[in-house]
Amino acid sequence: EPEVTQTPSHQVTQMGQEVILRCVPISNHLYFYWYRQILGQKVEFLVSFYNNEISEKSEIFDDQFSVERPDGSNFTLKIRSTKLEDSAMYFCASRADRVAGGGVPDTQYFGPGTRLTVL
Amino acid sequence: LAKTTQPISMDSYEGQEVNITCSHNNIATNDYITWYQQFPSQGPRFIIQGYKTKVTNEVASLFIPADRKSSTLSLPRVSLSDTAVYYCLVGASNSGYSTLTFGKGTMLLVSP
Numbered sequence: 001e002p003e004v005t006q007t008p009s010h011q012v013t014q015m016g017q018e019v020i021l022r023c024v025p026i027s028n029h030l031y032f033y034w035y036r037q038i039l040g041q042k043v044e045f046l047v048s049f050y051n052n053e054i055s056e057k058s059e060i061f062d063d064q065f066s067v068e069r070p071d072g073s074n075f076t077l078k079i080r081s082t083k084l085e086d087s088a089m090y091f092c093a094s095r096a097d098r099v100a101g102g103g104v105p106d107t108q109y110f111g112p113g114t115r116l117t118v119l
Numbered sequence: 120l121a122k123t124t125q126p127i128s129m130d131s132y133e134g135q136e137v138n139i140t141c142s143h144n145n146i147a148t149n150d151y152i153t154w155y156q157q158f159p160s161q162g163p164r165f166i167i168q169g170y171k172t173k174v175t176n177e178v179a180s181l182f183i184p185a186d187r188k189s190s191t192l193s194l195p196r197v198s199l200s201d202t203a204v205y206y207c208l209v210g211a212s213n214s215g216y217s218t219l220t221f222g223k224g225t226m227l228l229v230s231p
Contacts, residue, residue: 004162033218043163043206043221056218091162093219107153108219110162 002026004111006092012117013082021077021114023092031095032075033108034067036060036088043091049075082118089113123207128226137194139225141207144188152183152190155206157224163206167192194227202229 005024013019025032034046047057049067066078075094079086093108124142131137143152151170155163167174169181169190180193194201204224 035219042223043157043219045218045220048218089160093162107165107168110164113160113162115160 002109004092004094004109006090006111006114008114009112010115010117012119015084015118016081019079019082019116021079021090021092021116023075023077023094023111024073025075025092025094026096026109027073028096029094029109030097031055031108032067032069033093033095034077035091035093035110037091037113038085038088046077046090079116082116084118087116087118089115123209123222125205125207125222125225127223128228130228130230131197132230133198134196137197137201137227137229139192139194139205139207139227140189141192142189143207143209146187146209150187150209152181152187153208153210153219154179154181154192155208155219155221157204157206163221166205197227197229199229199231201227203227 004026007022011019030050032049035043036046037043044060045058047061047067048055052069064080068076075092077090091113092111095108129139151168153168154166156166157163167176167179167181169183171183171187174181182191192205204226206221206224208219
């Protein structure tokens, strides 16, 4: 079964450093997402990406965050200057094209996550 | 987005059937009901999705009454490996880009 993959599984960085989290979505999917989950808290939406541009973003996704699909397979999340409160699990998800005409919507498939620890 | 309410936690024993009910009183006409499962330190995993009546797959069943103001996820004969957090999500099939809004979920603990 196809799956979303993410690297690295664990990233440790110093406060103020830049990090890039990488994701390889499922190959025929067109919608891509980043979520994060701070330890013990809810899964929170960060950003969605479609047709090479951001389609929606949350309040969390401020100017320190950016996303990119540099080639046909990778989808990255960059945090320019990490803060202690950025420590969390970051999940990438992807979804196939929407079924037109009100059919059952395609589901989002999540990757295993990257645990980011900011010291 | 329709607000959902589900129990914070549930306990069960191996081999039992577990039913987790979710309330979504202000569900909209075009909203679907989706359940995800999450193990510790893993990404959420899709379990089942439905619009009305009953949906069954190899993992679970989803019961949705006629008024659609609630839904029940049914896990037959749970095992220890079913210990996880289960999320009920409600959202439209044709609005926006399907951003998922997770609540706190139900922590299911299965004991021997």
